[in-house]
Amino acid sequence: MRLPVLLGALCAAGMASAALVEYDLVISQGNIKNDGQTKRSWLINGQSPGPAIVATKGDTVNVRVLNLGSENITIHWHGFFQPGPTVFPDSRSTLVCPLAPITFHLRVTQTGAYWYHSHHHMQMVDGLQGPVFLKPDAQTVSSLTTLGLPEADQKKALHAELHPRFLSVFDNQHKSGAGRLPGPRRDCVDIPPAVGKVTKRGCALPDNANLQPYGGKPSEVDPDLWFNCVPTSTPLEVFQVSASEKFVAFNIVNSGTTWELRVSIDSHSFWVFTADGAYISPVKVNVISIPVGERFQILVPLDQSPGDYTIRVAAKAMPQLLSGYAVLSYKKSLLNIKLGGVTSAPPAKHPFIDYGGNVISGSGGVLFNAMAIQPFPAQAPPSGPADVTIRISLQRSHALTWTMNGVPLPTLPEQFTPLLIDPKGISNLDPALYTSFKNGSIVDIILETTVLGKGSHPAHPIHKHNTKAFFLGTGTGRFPAATVWEAFQRNTTGLNLVNPPLRDDFNTPPTKENTNWAALRFQSVNPMVTIMHCHIDPHLAGGMSFIMWRASRRYSPFRLTTRTFTEPTHTHSLFLSNRTSSD
Numbered sequence: 001m002r003l004p005v006l007l008g009a010l011c012a013a014g015m016a017s018a019a020l021v022e023y024d025l026v027i028s029q030g031n032i033k034n035d036g037q038t039k040r041s042w043l044i045n046g047q048s049p050g051p052a053i054v055a056t057k058g059d060t061v062n063v064r065v066l067n068l069g070s071e072n073i074t075i076h077w078h079g080f081f082q083p084g085p086t087v088f089p090d091s092r093s094t095l096v097c098p099l100a101p102i103t104f105h106l107r108v109t110q111t112g113a114y115w116y117h118s119h120h121h122m123q124m125v126d127g128l129q130g131p132v133f134l135k136p137d138a139q140t141v142s143s144l145t146t147l148g149l150p151e152a153d154q155k156k157a158l159h160a161e162l163h164p165r166f167l168s169v170f171d172n173q174h175k176s177g178a179g180r181l182p183g184p185r186r187d188c189v190d191i192p193p194a195v196g197k198v199t200k201r202g203c204a205l206p207d208n209a210n211l212q213p214y215g216g217k218p219s220e221v222d223p224d225l226w227f228n229c230v231p232t233s234t235p236l237e238v239f240q241v242s243a244s245e246k247f248v249a250f251n252i253v254n255s256g257t258t259w260e261l262r263v264s265i266d267s268h269s270f271w272v273f274t275a276d277g278a279y280i281s282p283v284k285v286n287v288i289s290i291p292v293g294e295r296f297q298i299l300v301p302l303d304q305s306p307g308d309y310t311i312r313v314a315a316k317a318m319p320q321l322l323s324g325y326a327v328l329s330y331k332k333s334l335l336n337i338k339l340g341g342v343t344s345a346p347p348a349k350h351p352f353i354d355y356g357g358n359v360i361s362g363s364g365g366v367l368f369n370a371m372a373i374q375p376f377p378a379q380a381p382p383s384g385p386a387d388v389t390i391r392i393s394l395q396r397s398h399a400l401t402w403t404m405n406g407v408p409l410p411t412l413p414e415q416f417t418p419l420l421i422d423p424k425g426i427s428n429l430d431p432a433l434y435t436s437f438k439n440g441s442i443v444d445i446i447l448e449t450t451v452l453g454k455g456s457h458p459a460h461p462i463h464k465h466n467t468k469a470f471f472l473g474t475g476t477g478r479f480p481a482a483t484v485w486e487a488f489q490r491n492t493t494g495l496n497l498v499n500p501p502l503r504d505d506f507n508t509p510p511t512k513e514n515t516n517w518a519a520l521r522f523q524s525v526n527p528m529v530t531i532m533h534c535h536i537d538p539h540l541a542g543g544m545s546f547i548m549w550r551a552s553r554r555y556s557p558f559r560l561t562t563r564t565f566t567e568p569t570h571t572h573s574l575f576l577s578n579r580t581s582s583d
């Protein structure tokens with residue numbers, strides 16, 4: 001069957017008022033070679049990652065999804081806040097059955113970089129994902145206006161913000177959930193021994209007790225998965241820009257499986273001006289570390305000699321060190337540029353990170369500090385004691401069992417009725433897995449990462465669906481008080497209730513031996529069954545989730561709508577989704 005490769009959109013360029021924007025996503029399965037190795041993948045309109053969904057604040061977006069794949073799927077709109085009680089399929093809830101089309105009706109109340117992905121099985125890892133860009137409307141004040149640029153330059157910076165390049169960085173798993181990544185284009189050279197010896201593939205040895213504390217049979221592992229490195233010669237992604245544009249913006253999402261990834265561009269510093277879609281007071285750095293699920297928009301001044309510069313994407317964390325490359329290419333004119341076919345990175349020109357993602361000493365490399373950012377315009381969390389304090393213990397009890405409160409959220413059967421449709425189903429779950437609170441409550445969440453005898457914890461990129469929350473801080477040891485407010489009044493180090501970041505992804509501190517804490521605060525404004533979970537997909541698959549039910553008498557269960565699917569009739573306003581893989 002021939003699949004439509006283009007996506008249809010009604011949003012004509014330059015349309016000022018709210019619009020109805022329509023997209024058709026046809027989901028299928030096929031082979032792709034993003035990194036030079038053939039891999040079975042989910043495809044969206046014939047590609048993976050899927051096409052970018054682009055709309056403007058104030059718009060309504062109808063996304064019609066037709067699943068031609070062999071399994072049920074879900075689509076989660078990562079970071080979207082949908083006002084109103086129950087308009088929005090959320091979490092592991094809405095199964096889109098094969099050949100049963102569903103239409104998502106999304107009201108765009110936010111701006112910035114988001115993404116969509118499956119929340120069922122590990123389909124996200126296997127390609128069922130794509131970027132979203134919600135453009136600011138005419139009333140929105142961009143934080144780029146605070147840079148103090150001359151008027152003509154500010155105009156170009158804002159133009160760049162509205163016309164970003166989409167940069168999806170991800171670790172590309174060739175065996176779902178196995179955590180082993182072949183490394184095309186990697187150097188096959190000496191790797192700094194971060195946790196003891198590593199293989200030529202950059203992997204920790206399979207018997208590394210720190211990373212594999214529950215034993216196993218490493219001798220039975222296919223050597224190709226751990227030891228042998230075979231670079232491929234796939235063309236690199238090239239981002240072509242014109243020097244006369246003066247700036248280029250990238251919407252970066254880590255849409256990967258496991259690895260926090262560092263991104264840097266040779267010779268270039270950049271302004272980070274949004275986090276998880278929301279404006280922040282811009283911060284100028286040249287290296288940014290992005291945990292899975294998180295999004296950042298950066299503005300890169302094209303202030304170097306026109307030429308080709310390497311974009312570096314590196315996994316710094318074990319159990320595998322690896323790097324991937326793309327190219328930022330700018331010329332005095334876009335005429336006479338050769339397109340495609342770039343198979344090796346340009347010569348290094350003042351790189352800030354090495355192959356293993358370490359900031360190169362003496363390079364002037366400045367690493368972005370995500371805990372020091374501030375919302376723009378300034379926004380403080382509600383002050384005073386919270387109405388509800390939720391303490392959640394993050395644990396690992398088995399090689400594949402990662403939990404919140406010691407209980408893995410069970411794998412849902414295919415015919416599970418989503419809690420959004422039947423909230424009473426929550427009574428079938430272990431009470432350690434959920435809580436409820438009144439709408440309007442000020443809610444504090446204290447996460448404690450606890451080592452149970454064996455095994456260290458990486459940073460867990462905890463994603464909270466629906467509303468954002470203030471990331472109040474992190475620290476070592478157990479959280480030092482019964483409540484956040486009590487700890488704040490005791491001047492607890494690392495706790496910020498004055499000007500903390502506002503996020504929907506929260507990276508907990510890693511730990512080898514001790515308990516560490518992280519604290520969030522939000523005000524519940526939307527009656528909804530929602531979820532919080534680790535975005536490392538093997539951890540999520542292992543059960544690391546927690547359900548929150550914002551009860552309200554107004555709660556009325558979500559209803560699915562299905563429509564007759566028709567071929568797309570609008571094929572203008574095509575957005576090409578530039579992407580690169582970090583494999």
Ligand SMILES: [Cu+2]
Binds near residue numbers: 402534535536
């Ligand atoms: Cu995790």
